[in-house]
Amino acid sequence: MCLGIPGELVELADDDTDLATVSVAGVRRKVNVGLLADNEEKLAVGDWILIHVGFALAKIDEAEAAAALEMLHSMGPAYDQELEEFVASSTGREGL
């Protein structure tokens, strides 16, 4: 559960739910970006973020995201489980 998954922002949050759409390993889901609200630079489509239990924790650069993804893949079962749970998340699918 402590793994962070990198995802690419494909659609910004458009209302006060803080839910933005990200693409993780080709799967589109909603995540809450409210914890990045104070980020000096605003979020933009194409940004990479580190996702943990459905929330974006930090903005990361693309190289970091690639490295993190690669490493997560190498973890095998632990990553598969995390990704499966992420994909199964009901919030992720339909929003709030």
Next chain:
Amino acid sequence: MKYVDEFRDGDTARAIGTRIAALAEPGRRYAFMEVCGGHTHTIYKHGLEDHLPESIRLVHGPGCPVCVLPMGRVDDAIAIARDPDVIMTAFGDMMRVPGSDGSFFDAKAEGADIRMVYSPLDALKIARANPERRVVFMAIGFETTTPSTAMTILRAAREGLENFSVFCNHVVVIPPMTAILDSPDLRLDGFIGPGHVSTIIGCEPYRFIAAERGKPLVVAGFEPLDILQSIHQLMVQLAEGRCEVENQYGRVVPWDGNRRALEVVDEVMELRDTFEWRGLGWIPESALQLREAYAAFDAERLFTIPGRRVADPKACQCGDVLQGALEPWECGVFGTACTPETPIGTCMVSSEGACAAYYNYGRFSRSRTRGATSLPDPVVVGR
């Protein structure tokens, strides 16, 4: 993916290993604690100890939130879950954690409505969909996870949801580190600081560990080379007689952390006077509870819980493993009675637990050369 290659590169790892070895004073032994379970996982997975000189020992710390949960709290959660009005929701990692009378899985098999969720937001959604039931989220985790729970509570408050509550077991990382420094059995030379926790709290809170406790700390990323580099930074500090907090993971961890996340947590939660940690006992101000203002969302106030303190099973040596006093394979039941499928202790439950990581990727070469006395049968590698 050049960046990745750089981080994977065996030559680079060997080169750092050589530089680390060159910094080691002859005859001196070094022990560094990696606090975070994610680091423990990387260390075993990639056999990082093979790149280090014999004189450097990596000690696994208490930074796996599932592993440090005491039996009594699991029992309390199960007591709540057994209420027929309740839907208990929890992260997948939580399901197998043994209490004194079974785990969530066992309680579920006996009829309790316990559902696995990926996010606290999923629990909130279940609450909206089931207005006639009381939905409780079993909240566990260090500073990385706490802001998510806090945000979810704020959301529930804004919506005026009356059937959602949180059983809060969030812990903070620095008090157990201090407790370990106070323990007479363990002499540490420095810390590999947790990466994702520091994304939230930043690097400042560790300063006293360097300034007052005289131990250098390097916040590290999760790639194998990140960890080797952070060990190198620790060795350079020791060689130069410095003792500071450094950030090796600057590409993700801002020095000041995530201010918004800290504000959200502070709005909803406050420190408990004391909290029990598996293996470490009661540690003052080491966990969080909901503030009075959010009492309506606090399962501890809404339900009657047994709150009994339960001693760990006799065979279980998780406490020693969590304090770095014992290597996972030195526990008498490791890999025999205690496996990830049938965990006796918590360190075998989560993939971030030292025992599970060792079980999955264990390497015995180093242990053997270190005069291990009680080697269990060879471990299945890369299961």
